[in-house]
Amino acid sequence: MAVSPRRATLATVAASAGVSVATVSKVLNGRSDVAPATRSLVQSLLRQHDYVAPSPRRGETPGRDTVEVQFDKELNAYSTEIVQGAVEGGADLDVGVVISIRRPADRPGAWARELVGAGRRALIAVTSELTPGHLTALSRARLPLVMIDPLNLPRARVTSIGSTNFAGGLAATQHLLSLGHRRIAYIGGHATAACHQARMHGYRAAMEAEHAEVLPHYVQTGHFQYHDGVVGGAALLDLPEPPTAIFAGNDATALGIIEAARERGLRIPEDLSIVGFDDTQLAPMASPPLTTIRQPLREMGAVALRTALRLAAGEKIDSHHVELATSLVIRGSTAPVAAEENARRAG
Structure with a gap:
């Protein structure tokens, strides 16, 4: 069956199917009062004719958008x-x-x-x-x-x-720095994701401004999932020189880090401070409630x-x-760096 190179209309499809324009319109609108065989034929011809429904003109209200x-x-x-x-x-x-x-x-x-x-x-x-x-x-x-x-x-x-992902990453890291932390890690999301890149650069900018070194293996990518926090958190906490604080790229990752810390007998926030990102419903329900960057989702x-x-x-x-705009929401998962860490630095 030859298909016209011109843009197909309802009349074109109706003529090909041997049905009325009203029947074709019913199929497009998902109406149930069309026989299954007729519906299948019309749908096939709509694809064959490459039919695209015209957008309603301004001011027209043919139905609920x-x-x-x-x-x-x-x-x-x-x-x-x-x-x-x-x-x-x-x-x-x-x-x-x-x-x-x-x-x-x-x-x-x-x-x-x-x-x-x-x-x-x-x-x-x-x-x-x-x-x-x-x-x-x-x-x-x-x-x-x-x-x-x-x-x-x-x-x-x-x-x-x-x-404002960069500003959020900056605020999260500045909060941890203000509590005396210097060994701060970051676990983010997809390496190519723009939001991950911006949060990571905000983290790095805050660290550089305070002349705090970003140690090897302290920056990790993931998929913004709980599992990333469990696995990535374990890898960080098992380092010879583990971080005293971790900035997580989202709340689900932060909860995974909390679990990794608990498996190692670490207390939140006494032994490890954690900041998340998003401020979803998970954040206030975490134990302890999660300090996070509120993203106005x-x-x-x-x-x-x-x-x-x-x-x-x-x-x-x-x-x-x-x-x-993002904003910092402080809850119970962050605290000043442990006195032992301060003594270690002084010594």
Whole structure:
């Protein structure tokens, strides 16, 4: 069957399928009152014709807008906060928010068409790795994209939302330095992740400003997971000269470090001080409650949603990258360096 090189319309697909335009519209909108065989035929022809639904013109309200918030992996404490912010923002604006987990797609074009065919006005990708192929597919489908904490920074200009990660890493390390710690380690996330790089550079900047040496093996990468804290914390604490304090790239990693310390009979914070990052629900429930850098995750989800809707409406945005402020939250996992350490230095 020959496919017209022109952009396909509902009428084009309906004529090919031998059904009415209303039937094709029902399939696109997920209506249940379409026979399975007809639905399968129409969906096949939509893909064959490379159909992309036109975006509603400004001022038109054909139905409730929906925005998809997509993750690469299972949800955790960090992503739940993002979702909460996006959903609350959607409720305020009468916009539906759909949450999904993206599986690796061999056909980015089909992936983008499915999003548009499902009626999505925009896509918010959280801590994702999107290839140039994915970005091209979204552009061709005219589907706006907003990224939150992307794991890789695309070469193309992509709108993204983040926080002041460098300032957060700086504040976390300065807090530990103010307590007298000098042997301070850092366990972060993906080596190429922009947020990890910024937090690590903030840590290094604070150490250098105080002429505190970053000892070999004191900087580690991971995946921002609890297991990274258990394994990485064990490696640090088993060094001949272990750190007296550790800055963790997120709260889950910090909890893993606490476990590694307990397995070695170390007390938090008397023997080891720990600072996390994010201030998720895990932080106040830790034992002891975790000192951490608050990342405004809910606000980031809400800002991403509003930005995505502005892009979908064809509005001009002020900046293609927005950073929201972080802040230090002091709880019970940090304390002044032990007197024995001060005596060792003096001797």
